[in-house]
Amino acid sequence: MDGATLLSFDGKAPLVDPAAFVAPGARLIGDVAVGPGSSIWYNCVLRGDVNRIRIGARSNVQDGSVIHVESPHPGAEAGHATIIGDEVLIGHLAMIHGCRLHDRAFVGLGAIVMNDCEIEGDAMLAAGAMLTSGRRVPSGQLWAGRPAKYVRDLTLADIESMRAGVAHYAELAERHVAALNRRGAPSAD
Template structure:
């Protein structure tokens, strides 16, 4: 894990928990990463995201991209749920601009559309997709399913071409992050 020290990024410990960021991850200017947060290899956290692991933990897997303006938080322990809800995001996930994730779990290759909301206890299984603007409240999107609406409801199963396009998007973001990192270094 690497330390990032730039005036345009906040990486801060709280309650003795320090963010752990893989050296190959891209963290764009304007990001705020606080507390018990782990960011995996080649993940990318885009401009002005807030990832706040102050009351529970947050894990972001390898090659996952968290696009501009997204907010990720977690749920604190409560008497009825002593472990609370950590936010666990697998590898190769796409998280669209201005999404909000709170106390949820995304399995590998999950997709969260622009402006979508994923709430406490929700799960998006592998290759599952929550459409842009949708809100998932404590439900589970099955593997390879598309859910839409507020509240989100099952729309259809995804075809293989859509799943492949999503993974091409992941690969594109890994390269795009390298290009932005080089540009910010002035290379």
């Protein structure tokens, strides 16, 4: 985690499992917890300042993604935390905000998931899609577009590819840790 920023906010500090990888340049702020084998890649921002962010085991948040939460307010007294399950794939430059990604959910490159949304396990939000507030992507479905809509059912090959992506990123994170340890991590900005 050398080169990453872990910042306490309102008395809450990020908790990162020792078996997780947080890349240099990543920023974790406030009430954020990252589970074992998960990876937070270069230049991601996870800001749990007004609610909590939870990431399970073997999930990955790819480069440049932003994860945030929503404050409590009338009509949503608890606000919206961001809860990310196990073995979730989040593509580069995704925006994840106050939502739930169940175990084995997939969010494509540059996609947006807004408040009070859910993506079930073995479901996929396509690259560039925007899932508007309160929507739910059921298990086994692909949604795409802005706003996102149902496109088709996922094939077994699609689901196997998502699972292979989880394994790939877990192995790649180990290689990055080894490379950083060999070369010495860059200094923080």
